[in-house]
Amino acid sequence: MAEPRATRTNLQGAAEAWAECPEVMDFLVPTSPVHRLKLLERDVYLSRWATRVPPGARVLDAGGGIGRFATWCLDRGCTVELVDPDPRSLAAARRHGAAHGPRLRTHEAPAEALPDIEPVDVIIACELLCYVDEPARVLEHFRRLLRPGGVLLASVEAPYGWAMSVDAPAGFVDALFGDGVLAVPGDRYVRTYDAAAFRELLTDWTIDDLWYTHYVLSGPFEGVTGEVELPRLLELEARFRAHPVLAELGRAVAVIAR
Ligand SMILES: C[S@@+](CC[C@H](N)C(=O)[O-])C[C@H]1O[C@@H](n2cnc3c(N)ncnc32)[C@H](O)[C@@H]1O
Secondary structure, three states: OOOOOHHHHHHHHHHHHHHHOHHHHOOOOOOOOOHHHHHHHHHHHHHHHHHHOOOOOEEEEEOOOOOHHHHHHHHOOOEEEEEEOOHHHHHHHHHHHHHHHHHEEEEEOOHHHOOOOOOEEEEEEEOOHHHOOOHHHHHHHHHHHEEEEEEEEEEEEOHHHHHOOOOOOOOOHHHHOOOOEEEEOOOEEEEOOOHHHHHHHOOOOOEEEEEEEOOOOOOOOHHHHOOOOHHHHHHHHHHHHHOOOHHHHOOEEEEEEO
8 A cells, every 4th residue: 555645645634624614724713713722822832932033034934824823923024935735724824914915925835845935044834844744854955945043943743742632533542652653544644753753853953942832722631721821821831841740741842943
């Protein structure tokens, strides 16, 4: 049987999700049922990433989806090149970024074949490298595109926290004890990384910070923490991260690398 391909599989899954629940996919619309959740999730990342995005910077938002981070960067005066192979996500990103005119440029492409763009100061790859066919190749492209002194802000799904989340996919259990890869034909393909594996993937990079994150929102402890605002959320995140047993149960691993 042919090896499942991450990008193609995920694009099939995305097309179905756009057809079945567009209000969930386009969560930057304030009436979306997951609008608040998705922005809070973004703000948890930004609690560490934001200071690494200089106002007015040139940013590549790789696998940028509907523009969750791109819109934040645009509000900060940045110019954003948003690359994603999903045309529906790109159309939504253009709607959400329309007020910023030419400072948002969208490119329909996979990160393995980035368009020919000028070098950038910042690359954001939030929840991308776990969904691509060739993450090492994507990182090589990133290296070439990043200006000297530039920074990579990235995250991937982490195996334990992901498996314990409310929306964990059935069938991941064998992967949990094996290679950490979940492949559901025609639906999704995810390669999870624990902190050590993510470090290994980034072996050619200087890591300023790498941490487990998202224990609460969409993570394994969502049920026991209830609805929380950002300050309380960040406090809880820090407590989980400092705990001797719970620390590795974040849903994602995030990094700041150069
Ligand atoms: C979990 S979403 C994250 C979106 C966005 N980064 C965010 O945090 O809101 C993953 C995104 O990666 C995109 N994607 C999947 N395969 C890709 C590839 N090979 N290259 C670039 N983007 C890809 C998907 O279309 C989707 O928009």
